[in-house]
Amino acid sequence: MKKWMSILLTALLSIAVLAGCNAENKNETKETEASKPSDNNDSKQITALVGLQMEMIHTIRKNLEPVTAYEQSQDAALQEEAVSSSKLIANELRGLEIPSDLSKELQGDMKESVELLALYFEERAATLKPDADLTEMDAALAAFHEKIGATFEKAGLHAPNFKKDVQ
Template sequence: MKKWIFSMILVLVIVLSACTEEANNVDTADSEQVPADQSGETVTVLMNIQMEMIQTIRKHLEPVTSYEMSAGEGDLEAAVEASNRIANELRGIEIPENLDDDLSADMKDSIELLALYFEERAAAMSEGSDGEEVTAALDTFHQKIGEAFEEVGLHAPNFEKDIY
């Protein structure tokens, strides 16, 4: 009986050590596929900028969406003012100095493109236009910010749910 228990413990130890070794190999393989920047502070900086952009939008978006959903029956003046306020506050987002110069320029351009989107949206509401310029501005923004994020190995962000 003692030999049987000892044999079972020995088998259990061997199986557990093999599983641990396999798990260690998987972790190593995953970290080799991740770009070097993704493990550093660059990813954190980009994610913080993205969150600051989203928070800025959400803070003032309600009058804009209310007006757009009301089919022109809502408060146009409040909607235009809110959309322009979002654009101005987006331009106030600061890019940390520790970000690579090219990436910093890309993020500044992305923020400007998003601000232009909100200005186009305000103009479209005021003029009652179909919004082709608005769609084009949003597409340009998504392309620019997507390139910046993909450069460091991140998925391109999609702001669709945050702007409506």
């Protein structure tokens, strides 16, 4: 009988300890949930930034083939289409909507970044001719990477590199 009584007492004590631990976990959960709004806001901003980055890449890739075809071949027959495609990319980039989930500061930074990338494609259109000076085009791409890198780092992300996406 003493054996059963000690087992029952141990079981009750274990249940009481577990109930106490569960109560502490609920309090910690409430504290964690109270701190979630800022985490949730950060998460929305990160999602919005990465989404905008993907839109920019998609906009570039869908119209880039004529540009790269001309640059590789230097075929005069492809030049006009390449220039048109490069200008089209610039215009479509400017038409991208900056997500409202971003803070006002990040929205402004991303507008500037998109504009710098559009300027790069305008410079690229201007250099689509034999023996063109690529200095301005390279400077525009560098300025874009600097701006977008700083913007992504403000949000706690690594700076993106669009170099492979524009070639």
